Amino acid sequence: MSPLPTNSRPVRIDAVELRRVCLPLVTPFRTSFGTDDVRDALLVHVLLDDGGEGWGECVADLEPLYSSEHVDGAAETLRRFLIPRLLAWQREHEGTQPEHVASALDRVQGHPMAKGALEMAVLDASLRSAGRSFGERLGAVRARVDCGVSVGIQPSVVDLLDTVAGYLDDGYRRVKLKIEPEHDVEPVRAVRARFPDVMLQVDANAAYSLRDDHVAALRALDDFDLALVEQPLAPDDLLGHATLAGRVRTPICLDESITSARVAELAITIGACSIVNIKAGRVGGYLEAVRVHDACATLDTPAWCGGMLETGLGRAANIALAALPNFTLPGDTSASARYFAEDLTEPFVLDDGRLAVPTGPGLGVAPRPEALRAFTTAVELIRDH
Ligand code: OSB
Ligand code: MG
Numbered sequence: 282m283s284p285l286p287t288n289s290r291p292v293r294i295d296a297v298e299l300r301r302v303c304l305p306l307v308t309p310f311r312t313s314f315g316t317d318d319v320r321d322a323l324l325v326h327v328l329l330d331d332g333g334e335g336w337g338e339c340v341a342d343l344e345p346l347y348s349s350e351h352v353d354g355a356a357e358t359l360r361r362f363l364i365p366r367l368l369a370w371q372r373e374h375e376g377t378q379p380e381h382v383a384s385a386l387d388r389v390q391g392h393p394m395a396k397g398a399l400e401m402a403v404l405d406a407s408l409r410s411a412g413r414s415f416g417e418r419l420g421a422v423r424a425r426v427d428c429g430v431s432v433g434i435q436p437s438v439v440d441l442l443d444t445v446a447g448y449l450d451d452g453y454r455r456v457k458l459k460i461e462p463e464h465d466v467e468p469v470r471a472v473r474a475r476f477p478d479v480m481l482q483v484d485a486n487a488a489y490s491l492r493d494d495h496v497a498a499l500r501a502l503d504d505f506d507l508a509l510v511e512q513p514l515a516p517d518d519l520l521g522h523a524t525l526a527g528r529v530r531t532p533i534c535l536d537e538s539i540t541s542a543r544v545a546e547l548a549i550t551i552g553a554c555s556i557v558n559i560k561a562g563r564v565g566g567y568l569e570a571v572r573v574h575d576a577c578a579t580l581d582t583p584a585w586c587g588g589m590l591e592t593g594l595g596r597a598a599n600i601a602l603a604a605l606p607n608f609t610l611p612g613d614t615s616a617s618a619r620y621f622a623e624d625l626t627e628p629f630v631l632d633d634g635r636l637a638v639p640t641g642p643g644l645g646v647a648p649r650p651e652a653l654r655a656f657t658t659a660v661e662l663i664r665d666h
Contacts, residue, residue: 289378289379289380289404289407289408289411289418290378290407290408290410290411291374291375291376291377291378291407292327292329292333292335292376292377292378292403292406292407292410293329293330293331293371293376293377294327294328294329294330294367294368294371294377294403294406294665295328295329295330295664295665296327296328296662296663296664296665297325297326297327297328297359297364297368297399297402297662297663298324298325298326298327298328298660298661298662298663299323299324299325299326299356299359299360299660299661299663300323300324300325300326300653300657300659300660301321301322301323301324301352301356301657301658301659301660302320302321302322302323302324302592302625302653302656302657302658303319303320303321303322303656303658304319304320304322304592304620304621304623304624304625304656305318305319305621305622306318306319306320306590306620306621307618307619307620307621307622308433308444309433310433310590311433311434311435311459312347312433312434312459312461312484312486313434313459313460313461313485313486313487313488314346314347314486314488315344315346316433317342317343317590320590320591320592320620320621321342321343321352321658322338322339322340322352322591322592322595323338323339323341323352323355323356323359323398324336324337324338324339324398324592324594324648325337325338325339325359325398325399325401325402326402327399327402327403327405327406329406329410331410333406333409333410334406334409335401335402335403335404335405335406335407335408335409335643336401336402336405336594336643336644336647336648337397337398337399337400337401337402337403337404337405337594338398338401338591338592338594338595338598339352339355339356339359339394339395339397339398339562340394340397340398340560340562340563340589340591340595341354341355341394341395341562342589347486347537347589348394348516348537348563349391350391350392350393350394350395354392354395355392355394355395355398356395358389358392358395359395359398359399359663360661360663362389363386363389363392363395363396363399364399364663365663366385366386366388366389367382367385367386367399367403368665370385371665372665377403378407379400379403379404379407379408379568380568382396382399382400382403382566383396383400383565383566383568383569386399393540393562393563393564393565393566394562394563396565396566397561397562397564397565397566397567397569398562400565400566400567400568401561401566401567401595401598404418404567404568404643405643405644406643408642408643408644409642409643410642411642412642413642413643414601414638414639414640414641414642414643414645415567415597415598415601415602415639415643415644415645416600416601416604416638416639416640419567419571419601419602419604419605420571420605420606421601421604421605421638422604422605422606423604423638424604424637424638425604425632425635425636425637425638426586426600426603426604426608426611426612426614426635426636426638427454427455427610427611427612427634427635428453428454428455428611428612428614428615428616428631428634428635428636429453429454429455429456429457429480429482429585429610429611429612429613429614429615430448430451430453430455430456430457430613430615430619431457431459431484431588431613431615432444432445432448432456432457432458432459433459434459434460434461434464435468438467438468438471441458441468441471441472442471442472442475445458445472445475445476445479446475446476448619449476449479451616451618451619451631452631452632452633452634453611453615453631453634454480454611454634454635455479455480455481455482455508455610455611456472456476456479456480456481456482457481457482457483457484457511457613458472458481458482458483458484459483459484459485459486460483460484460485460488461485461486461488462488462489462494462495462498465483465485465498465499465501465502466498466501466502469481469483469502469505469507470504470505473505473506480508480611481505481506481507481508482507482508482509482510482511482534483502483507483509483510483511484510484511484512484536485510485511485512485513486511486512486536486537487512487513487514487515487516487537488513489513489514490514490515490521491514491521491524491525495513496525496528496529499513499525499528499529499531500528500529502529502531503529503530503531507531508532508610509531509532509533509534509556510529510531510532510533510534511534511535511536511558512534512535512536512537512538512558513525513533516537516538517538518538519538519547519548519551519553520551520553522535522538522548522553522554523551523552523553526552526553526554526555527552532554532555532556533553533554533555533556534554534555534556534557534558535548535553535554535556535557535558536558536560536563536587537563538553538554539554539557539558539559539563539564539573540563540564541564541565541569541573542564542569542572542573542575542576545557545573545576545577546576546580549576549577549580549582550580554582555582555583556582556583556584556585556610557573557577557582557583557584557585558584558585558586558587558613559573559574559577559584559585559586559587559602559608560586560587560588560589561598561599561602562589562595563587567598567602570602571602571605574602574605574607574608575607577607578606578607583607583609583610584607584608584609584610585603585608585609585610585611585612585613586599586600586602586603586608586612586613586614587612587613588612588613588614588615590620592621592624592625592626593617593624593625593626593627593628593629593646593648594625594626594644594646594648596614596617596624596626596629597626597629597639597644597645597646598644599612599614600614600629600636600637600638600639601638601639601644601645603638604638611634614636615631616628616629616630616631616636617629617630618630618631623652624652625648625649625652625653625656626646626647626648626649626652627646627649
């Protein structure tokens with residue numbers, strides 16, 4: 282499997298900047314747990330002794346609905362617990378290697394998105410100073426990745442068909458529809474009828490249970506040749522997903538449930554899922570995401586790269602991750618224009634339904650100074666002293 286070299290260049294962190302940015306979304310994004318009009322994100326910017334730098338993006342949302350993390354909580358966890366621990370760890374060692382960040386933080390329970398953002402910033406700083414790319418470090422084997430698009434719940438079926446038609450015109454290679462009870466069979470039937478050949482899948486964001494009417498709706502989706510149904514049941518209900526897998530033909534994919542490589546192995550082994558959505562923030566960072574990828578590969582289980590409406594920074598890292606060999610299905614790695622009129626970085630532009638894996642040092646992209654100024658809503662600096 283993808284070797285994880287442990288010889289990454291150590292860096293010496295002088296300070297960590299926490300920066301809140303707020304980017305308007307081009308279209309509101311509605312899921313079974315709410316509607317987002319903006320991406321209000323937390324960036325972690327590490328500043329090195331030697332003048333180097335690195336960027337991380339925390340994928341926590343404003344409200345703790347997808348998971349228990351939220352962006353103000355992530356900022357508090359970083360400033361009070363994670364950054365001080367990493368700086369203390371650094372004082373006792375010859376600098377900080379990205380491979381050591383997770384263990385420096387592992388006595389703090391939970392908060393994978395906050396931890397993952399800090400590790401991402403250290404990875405970027407270390408790789409930039411070594412002149413190596415994220416893709417190279419993570420084990421990318423492709424120069425371009427196939428892209429899908431995640432379509433929020435729409436006000437009407439007519440709106441949904443127009444939206445999907447627009448994305449297919451853009452070239453997306455797979456369409457994912459958000460569903461919830463009462464907004465499932467009818468919209469899926471309509472999209473399948475209009476686009477008989479499109480690779481189609483659905484994401485329930487844990488909105489269903491094993492109640493008879495819920496199972497009946499999920500079984501009805503068997504008629505539409507879906508590639509998968511993502512996270513129908515509660516995040517901690519692995520056994521429920523295994524039961525459901527015996528009652529529906531559509532393959533079950535887990536998102537929220539998969540919090541580590543160990544949980545991925547458990548879920549696959551007990552038959553709770555046959556496909557895995559991998560998101561670095563949900564599992565505590567890109568290095569654990571590679572381990573989830575490797576576990577899936579070992580268990581012959583296809584994986585794909587999820588998304589959390591990232592800015593160009595998180596997008597760059599996701600595309601590098603999606604270039605690993607066992608990411609065999611198109612990811613939620615859409616172009617910048619799917620989310621933002623203006624991205625923080627140079628925009629990621631779709632070419633024949635694919636995005637190119639950045640090849641420059643580190644993430645291969647950086648915030649454009651004027652965009653960073655325009656979108657920043659708060660900044661604080663945490664120093665090592
Ligand atoms: O469940 O995959 C999800 C966005 C935010 C939170 C959870 C999810 C999503 C998406 C969008 O589906 C994926 C993307 O385009 O970034
Ligand atoms: Mg999902």
